[in-house]
Amino acid sequence: QKEVEQNSGPLSVPEGAIASLNCTYSDRVSQSFFWYRQYSGKSPELIMSIYSNGDKEDGRFTAQLNKASQYVSLLIRDSQPSDSATYLCAVNRVLWNSGNTPLVFGKGTRLSVIA
């Protein structure tokens, strides 16, 4: 089982709609979860972090975490063409072989917002 799984997409949504991006992870004891946005040819940019079960809202973005289901999602409300990018989910690896817990990244979901 892959450590972090995302649907590669592309996910196409019309402008103004809600985009829903999903991520599942295998390490049941993971504690830290992140969403990054990556435009083509650019480096990943952190947009959300979440550490507790439930929802966390920041502007048009909402991160949702369900540790029992090992599931984290990102909702983008009022999607804009400028939101078109690849969204990467990242999870810390508590079961790493030392005391450190580096992140593991999913391969990303490509989002296309159609004007």
Place this chain on the structure above:
Amino acid sequence: DVKVTQSSRYLVKRTGEKVFLECVQDMDHENMFWYRQDPGLGLRLIYFSYDVKMKEKGDIPEGYSVSREKKERFSLILESASTNQTSMYLCASSPGLAGDFYEQYFGPGTRLTVT
């Protein structure tokens, strides 16, 4: 704002050359990371450092070494570049004590081509 800079945006090297990629962060972060990103394979961790002179292997350390002599600077070294090391290389930094990593912030990346 966190700023992570990398020495080159584009680099072309020949097979067998020794290659140095430099990364500098200005936020006094304890932790620094090197990744490579390839189509279809996503972001993969090469090495990370959680303190000056402290380093740890990531998922794909073979063919690479690192150096961290100062807190703000983390270097990735390709001892003898090979064509399969052609990739986008991304540096990141994060705050936190050893073993306790938080949000990572990425540099702009170096696209390395080995011919």
